[in-house]
Amino acid sequence: PQSFMRDEDREAHEAEMVAYTTLKVAHQFLRSPALGFIVLETQLTTLDLTGNPGIVSTLDSLGMLSQLEHLIVKDCTGLHGNIKVIYNLRELKTVHLANCKNIKDSLDPFSACRSLHSLRIYGSGLSGDVRPLGDCVLLENLFAMSCELSGDLQHLSSCTAMKYLKFNGAVDLEGSLDFASGMTQLKELSLCNTSVSGALGALAG
DSSP states (O other), X not given: OGGGOOHHXXXXXXXXXXXXHEEEOTTSOOOHHHHHHHTTOTTOSEEEOTTOTTOOBOSGGGGGOTXXXXXXXXXXXXXXXXXXXXXXXXXXXXXXXXXXXXXXXXXXGGGGOTTOOEEEOTTSEEEEESGGGGGOTTOOEEEOTTOEEEEEGGGGGGOTTOOEEEOTTOTEEESBGGGGTTOTTOOEEEOXXXXXXXXXXXXXX
8 A cells, every 4th residue: 555655665655656647748859659659648638749740639538638638739739620629528628729830620629618717819729710719718728820710709808817919910810999998917919910909998997
């Protein structure tokens, strides 16, 4: 039993458990077969594959990682397909899909991510109405520069925990600045080259 482990054995066991739940293999030039082994680690809470363009795959197999809280695949340009798997990953707090231009889908799956705190999708192929993000009421960071997004930003008024919000270049976004009136913790707002307009008074709070 663990209670009778020597101190050094217990430390080794705890280190093994950390490795089992956290996997960071950024910039290691992994190839597609690696993903097949990774998804067998069903207790993973953090998966960071940043900068591994050699993984040519969809995200579908990640549906087995039901405990996943942090999914970071920035610059994994070989990833493609949709993000329907997000519907199965209800514990997600961080999603980083930046520069994954071949991942193409709407934002609908994010409506299932009620624990989401940080979403970075700039440079990805995600597009469409921002309405689903209104269900992510704990969202603090949203970076969606140059994405082909549309709709009225009023849908985001429920995201009152927002701190950093960047939509530069999302030319089809519309509405007034009233959506931000309840975002009392907002530190940075960037809406350059969008169709959002209106008085700045909504930001006075």
